[in-house]
Amino acid sequence: MGKDEGAVRDVLLERYGRTFCGEAGIELADRPKPLFKLLVLATLLSARISADVAVAAAKELFAAGCDTPKGMRDASWQDRVDALGRGHYRRYDERTATMLGKGAELLLDRWKGDLRRLRDEAGGDDRRIAELLTEFPGIGPTGADIFLREVQAVWPQVAPHLDERVLDGAGRLGLPRRPEQLAELARSEEELARLSAALVRVTRSRKAVDEVMSAAAR
Incomplete structure (x- = not known):
């Protein structure tokens, strides 16, 4: 893992790294x-x-x-x-x-x-x-991916579960698009679930991508 990748990860987790379970009070x-x-x-x-x-x-x-x-x-x-x-x-x-x-x-x-x-x-x-x-x-393929992205925090046997939407977010931020390499950025299954949620969020907004890249470069 490069220094730049670690900086991007840290900004992602700080600003966007709340799981959807966390938002729903689960x-x-x-x-x-x-x-x-x-x-x-x-x-x-x-x-x-x-x-x-x-x-x-x-x-x-x-x-x-x-x-x-x-x-x-x-x-x-x-x-x-x-x-x-x-x-x-x-x-x-x-x-x-x-x-x-x-x-x-x-x-x-x-x-x-x-x-x-x-x-x-x-x-x-x-x-x-x-x-x-x-x-x-x-529950279709999208719903199954949502469930698996979140549950990997407590079901280590399914980790890493990094679907195309997560990998798309990683690519936009210059992070590895190979699941095994991207998973190495996370320091636990719980953090991997948070990182996945953050990467899904940034796929919705070019502004969010620019914000993360700018903060990580400081």
Whole structure:
């Protein structure tokens, strides 16, 4: 790792390195409840809607008791719609409320409400985990990548999971585009998840790229 790469990493982590779980108030751990909350968040982030709205909607769902598979399943469809509406997730609220209920049922029926069982069924392989995740309504390849980017902080067996969006951000900042080389910049799985989130954020804004490069050069 070069000095310039280390400087870029440090600026990224300082300014943009909050995970999406962190924004949604999810204290991620290798336990059923926070893993389910991440699944909900990944579902919401998968739609063509701003990340801020998705995070706000997740918080409203959790506050309404939809923070476990059973809580999500047992909530009425209207309760889920109302919670999404309070988070301003209105464009997709009715369809998403249905998908979240069906996803909770699937998780309970097939994996007893515990995503660690899904991971173990996949043998810890991130590609197989992604395939299984796409069986949840509303989770496609993008949603699976979102889940894996965040969960690698507590599932070291899937790290490094660095998808094309992360690698695109790295390329814009002059960082390695090879996953193995980019992963070497992180000093832990938790930091790798933060770095991934930061690189996703900078893909949205040329201004952010210029800001990071300018600060790293000082």
